Amino acid sequence: MEITYVYTKKRSEFGSQCNFTDRPVELLVDILPDPTVAASFIQRDLCNMPVQCVQQMSEHEINTERLETETEGVNHVEGGWPKDVNPQEQEQTTRFRKKVEKEESYIASLTILGSLMEHCIKQNNAINIYEEYYEEEEEVQESTEEPPTAKTLHVLKDPNDIKRTATSLSWHPDGGRKLAVSYCCLEFQRASKDMSFHSYIWNLEKPNKPQMTLKPSSPIVCLDYNPKDFHVLAGGCYNGQVAYWDTRKGSQPVEMSIIEQSHRDPVYKVIWLQSKTGTDCFSASTDGQVLWWDIRKLSEPTERLILDISKKGTLDGAAGATSLEFETTMPTKFMVGTENGMVIACNRKGKTPAEKISSTFCGHHGPVYALRRNPFYPKNFLSVADWIARIWSEDTKESSIMWTRYHMARLSDGCWSPTRPSQKEPTLSVKVCDEALYSLRVQDNGHILACGSQLGTATLLEISSGLCSLQRNEKALANEMFERESKREKILEARRRELRLKERGRSDQGKEEEPKEAEPQESTEDLVARAEKEFFQAIESERKKREQEQQKLQTPISTVKVEEAGKLVS
Amino acid sequence: MAEVEETLKRIQSHKGVLGTIVVNAEGIPIRTTLDNSTTVQYAGLLHQLTIKARSTVRDIDPQNDLTFLRIRSKKHEIMVAPDKEYLLIVIQNPSE
Numbered sequence: 267m268e269i270t271y272v273y274t275k276k277r278s279e280f281g282s283q284c285n286f287t288d289r290p291v292e293l294l295v296d297i298l299p300d301p302t303v304a305a306s307f308i309q310r311d312l313c314n315m316p317v318q319c320v321q322q323m324s325e326h327e328i329n330t331e332r333l334e335t336e337t338e339g340v341n342h343v344e345g346g347w348p349k350d351v352n353p354q355e356q357e358q359t360t361r362f363r364k365k366v367e368k369e370e371s372y373i374a375s376l377t378i379l380g381s382l383m384e385h386c387i388k389q390n391n392a393i394n395i396y397e398e399y400y401e402e403e404e405e406v407q408e409s410t411e412e413p414p415t416a417k418t419l420h421v422l423k424d425p426n427d428i429k430r431t432a433t434s435l436s437w438h439p440d441g442g443r444k445l446a447v448s449y450c451c452l453e454f455q456r457a458s459k460d461m462s463f464h465s466y467i468w469n470l471e472k473p474n475k476p477q478m479t480l481k482p483s484s485p486i487v488c489l490d491y492n493p494k495d496f497h498v499l500a501g502g503c504y505n506g507q508v509a510y511w512d513t514r515k516g517s518q519p520v521e522m523s524i525i526e527q528s529h530r531d532p533v534y535k536v537i538w539l540q541s542k543t544g545t546d547c548f549s550a551s552t553d554g555q556v557l558w559w560d561i562r563k564l565s566e567p568t569e570r571l572i573l574d575i576s577k578k579g580t581l582d583g584a585a586g587a588t589s590l591e592f593e594t595t596m597p598t599k600f601m602v603g604t605e606n607g608m609v610i611a612c613n614r615k616g617k618t619p620a621e622k623i624s625s626t627f628c629g630h631h632g633p634v635y636a637l638r639r640n641p642f643y644p645k646n647f648l649s650v651a652d653w654i655a656r657i658w659s660e661d662t663k664e665s666s667i668m669w670t671r672y673h674m675a676r677l678s679d680g681c682w683s684p685t686r687p688s689q690k691e692p693t694l695s696v697k698v699c700d701e702a703l704y705s706l707r708v709q710d711n712g713h714i715l716a717c718g719s720q721l722g723t724a725t726l727l728e729i730s731s732g733l734c735s736l737q738r739n740e741k742a743l744a745n746e747m748f749e750r751e752s753k754r755e756k757i758l759e760a761r762r763r764e765l766r767l768k769e770r771g772r773s774d775q776g777k778e779e780e781p782k783e784a785e786p787q788e789s790t791e792d793l794v795a796r797a798e799k800e801f802f803q804a805i806e807s808e809r810k811k812r813e814q815e816q817q818k819l820q821t822p823i824s825t826v827k828v829e830e831a832g833k834l835v836s
Numbered sequence: 837m838a839e840v841e842e843t844l845k846r847i848q849s850h851k852g853v854l855g856t857i858v859v860n861a862e863g864i865p866i867r868t869t870l871d872n873s874t875t876v877q878y879a880g881l882l883h884q885l886t887i888k889a890r891s892t893v894r895d896i897d898p899q900n901d902l903t904f905l906r907i908r909s910k911k912h913e914i915m916v917a918p919d920k921e922y923l924l925i926v927i928q929n930p931s932e
Contacts, residue, residue, distance in 0.1 A: 372922065377839060377840070377843060379919055380844070382917045383915060383926055386906065387853065390930045
């Protein structure tokens with residue numbers, strides 16, 4: 267080891283005390299503040315820093331293993347016998363029993379117990395103390411008490427990244443445990459290249475992933491399950507073709523119609539027909555045609571109908587069809603709703619195109635989005651368009667027999683609840699989801715409602731039993747109501763006809779006299795001003811009425827209407 | 837002894853009575869009118885249930901005690917009369 271430092275001290279100085287001396291104050295260093303140096307410094311921003319002096323702790327989450335339980339039965343084996351008695355031996359057990367029976371306590375206690383027991387037995391025989399009173403009358407009370415509600419059961423989300431609108435829904439006809447939803451972006455030319463064309467079949471028991479995918483060559487706009495053969499689905503595509511799938515055969519369509527023979531515009535509705543072979547369906551689209559197809563041969567439609575009121579038979583004057591309705595009890599008639607607000611009732615058996623169109627019903631201002639017949643009263647049907655829904659009866663053609671008020675947002679779909687035929691004003695308005703709702707379908711037993719939205723989620727709602735179960739005298743009431751309304755319309759119609767005849771008669775007579783104008787000619791500006799005033803008045807009164815009627819709920823109804831702003835009105 | 841016999845016979849002869857069982861404190865059936873396996877089942881199960889019921893009653897109020905236990909089911913009614921040492925079980929089909 268090297269010696270790095272030598273330190274010497276005299277031996278006599280070890281252990282001697284230290285001598286401290288005072289010294290005058292000496293200035294060692296004097297550093298004056300130098301303002302020029304301050305320029306190289308920047309003042310830091312004041313910041314608040316919280317400091318907590320506390321124990322360090324950390325949070326952990328643990329999921330315990332699921333407890334597995336098993337139910338097992340236990341076989342009771344004779345036990346309790348005293349040691350010397352073998353339960354298997356008949357002799358020993360009987361001997362034991364006889365011994366017990368001879369005991370004093372046995373006799374005494376059994377006498378008491380016996381009398382107690384007899385009392386109860388006699389009581390039982392005398393009267394049934396647990397009798398149920400009024401068993402049959404139970405149902406009446408329940409349905410009217412609770413306010414109607416709807417509860418969300420499941421939300422089925424579109425698994426793709428780019429969200430598409432759920433355009434149509436179809437319940438599986440057998441039990442309604444499966445739902446087929448078709449997805450398509452309906453805005454014109456908005457579809458991006460990455461958007462997938464698939465549509466899905468969901469199983470309600472497994473709402474997280476679709477059960478099956480349907481892969482067409484073009485997005486599907488509408489879907490329908492074949493009511494006879496539960497594995498077959500028909501779909502209409504965005505490019506006008508019609509295709510059908512067999513769920514047993516896979517995701518590709520079994521057959522597709524040829525483009526040349528199909529529609530020129532997206533197919534808005536496809537419905538199966540009631541036929542002996544169960545293979546007929548028909549489709550409608552905005553190019554003005556209604557085509558019938560036999561799915562065994564999709565290369566060519568079996569029949570073609572052009573919706574042209576002026577009966578010219580060309581494609582030019584045809585009105586685009588946006589919805590279709592077909593009732594299985596009246597197999598030759600069907601109805602088409604058009605883009606310009608008319609509903610046309612047609613007869614399939616007509617020989618010429620002129621005969622095919624049997625009657626038209628006007629009254630809507632915008633395209634008719636949905637058309638449904640009332641399953642209890644097939645003569646009446648519901649049409650849903652722009653802002654209102656109307657109910658029509660087949661006999662009165664001039665105007666509808668009942669209509670709802672103008673709602674705040676546009677209605678896009680509606681259908682009848684299959685169990686309750688009567689209806690009044692909306693009793694329940696439920697906000698289903700934040701985006702616009704696009705399509706609606708009720709399950710066969712009326713309890714569950716499926717709604718498809720613009721962003722591709724399908725929500726399943728369960729409606730409270732007050733809204734879906736049939737009340738006793740409802741059928742009679744509904745019948746009366748429909749008849750009353752249709753009578754009213756007929757009377758109005760008759761009056762109008764009379765007036766028209768009178769007018770004509772009068773104008774014929776008055777040709778020699780001064781032509782008497784019915785109304786003074788108003789300039790267009792006056793007309794416009796008058797219209798505006800009336801419009802604003804109507805809005806004001808509507809708003810006041812709405813504020814008053816905010817919370818009122820009236821008799822439950824069966825039709826369910828969907829508003830585009832996302833509110834479910836029923 | 838004869839009294840006991842008479843009582844039991846009288847109970848058995850009432851309308852709707854399906855069976856009578858006498859069980860002792862250890863759960864051993866002393867007297868029965870049903871077959872062995874059913875008796876053994878009833879004796880074991882009801883014995884335990886009676887003990888449980890009694891302890892429940894006494895837990896709530898120690899001065900209280902179980903006097904009678906009735907189990908009504910869809911098919912019939914099981915009545916249990918407990919005692920310090922013995923248990924009388926009767927299965928009856930109520931009137932309606």
